[in-house]
Amino acid sequence: MSGFNDRFLRACRREPVDVTPVWLMRQAGRYQPEYRRLREKHPMLELCTNPELAAEVTLLPLRRFELDAAILFSDLTIPFLAMGISFALKENVGPVVAQPLRTEQDINTLRVMEPEHDLPFVAESIRILRRELNVPLIGFAGAPFTLAAYLVEGGASRDYSRVRAMIYCEPRLWMRLMEILAENITRYLRMQIEAGAQAVQLFDSWVGAVNPAVYRRYILPVMQGIITALRTFGAPIIYFGTGTASLLEAMQETGADVIGVDWRVLLDEAWLRLGYRCAIQGNLDPAVLLSSADTVRAEVQDVLRRAGGRPGHIFNLGHGVLPETPIENVQVLIDTVHAR
């Protein structure tokens, strides 16, 4: 075993690195045959809640590729288990919430978690992983808007119009829901950091459904609260969303150390808009990995060129690895990033 690889953490702090660090959202996923074999034997929720299995799945991509960070294998819905929310994870659909939240009574049923007690397997997975890994381990949680989107809509949606309607119709109810989620997520991520996660990512996957005015009024204050509370623990905080081309400046006001961007923006333009005052993570289009090795190389180089060798770039996809992705193209991606 070679020494600890801290490229990823250095880039989070915008310190110089030898080569650009790279990890991939859903780096443990269906594109890997060994993952598919495990999924045949175990339902998704079992992989997330059994600490040995979660650690094993987390390590799968690290065994194959020279990735610069591991991310705890889990799911955005895991905190729901501790909040009294009944849901199912449907293949190719995502979470389906049994009783979508619509009224004040619905929201008042939500519990505030005691993560060590309610979700002990998460800390246990993290402790196992820290013994095994020689790269940093990233913990994560869904951000309040994205979790609220699932809870109000009842599942994934094309444009979350029901969620937007709740914001306009019942802003106080919305803020109450956001605050309960924020309290849960803060506790959950704090527990992950205390158990050994060396960075955390807040996935606000669907926040691109709102405009900057709504974001600043109904989302930003809650995000600032979470990030301020976590900041004292010293682990870098990555804040990622998709479809956020109009929200980048507002997202930066959360105080996150790293802003994660999807493929819909050009990395150079996004980082310029952020004034280089934070690190940036992204943003190869995951669909590029379905094409030829030459195209993968060219498009990876284009992202690196746009990052301009400036300290503070973490290479990633613009969203998760697609299940149809050929393994060989992931290798080409990583080799191309590290060749610089």
Add this chain to the structure above:
Amino acid sequence: MSGFNDRFLRACRREPVDVTPVWLMRQAGRYQPEYRRLREKHPMLELCTNPELAAEVTLLPLRRFELDAAILFSDLTIPFLAMGISFALKENVGPVVAQPLRTEQDINTLRVMEPEHDLPFVAESIRILRRELNVPLIGFAGAPFTLAAYLVEGGASRDYSRVRAMIYCEPRLWMRLMEILAENITRYLRMQIEAGAQAVQLFDSWVGAVNPAVYRRYILPVMQGIITALRTFGAPIIYFGTGTASLLEAMQETGADVIGVDWRVLLDEAWLRLGYRCAIQGNLDPAVLLSSADTVRAEVQDVLRRAGGRPGHIFNLGHGVLPETPIENVQVLIDTVHAR
């Protein structure tokens, strides 16, 4: 009958108007009881292809509200009927294409339409409507990317990864598909203008799935071709998409007279980015119409304030009227726009 109301056309040309013109995407739609009654008796495709029925549906919202433009009742998929593409329109799902296009052979089966011959009911609807209307009639078509997205993906999708993959994997095949679609759409819109449509809107509803580099290389040239060809006929051209916050400048390079923006951007920021060199259409969040009359009034006034009274603003929603919208709120919206 009062005289012809040309506010909408004047705003398209950025000429001064007495009050801001307003029309709504899906202004003829399920939120209206009289529309729902018609839909109970006739399938969607029949409403689109029977000229008397299409004209009747087009007029429904005009009978109820003081709208400043009518838009031909039709569907983005209607040109598929003339191109040899087999599809169904599924309730709450959208178009489902029987045989998604994947290969060169698939694409070579596409026909180039003779619109007067293949889709005679469209011109006939337009002629009926021009006799009835004292506001301008807008014709429309899907833009090539959005039609290609349905054809390649087989229907609506969350992020059109299969379409993006085709662009990266087979750029020449993609361009061939775009060119066939562009030729069809140009002919189709030209026919609509010749039949009497006084403006046309290109709906590029899903173009927000790509970034500006992909847009400029694989979409913009084709859009420029369509708009250049149509420009000689004198009808203003509106170009609308959703999730286009990173694409606005590139979309303007098409030469469209009006750029339509969704609710994810703030109208003042969007128009500033466009340098006020075109008119702008939008962009109230359709979900606002699910809230109270007071909120509708306040949010409509916010959009008007962002437009700043500058000539060239056409008030619209950021996407179509949602089916759950209370009729009364549509009235409040229109009254608020016209009160200025």
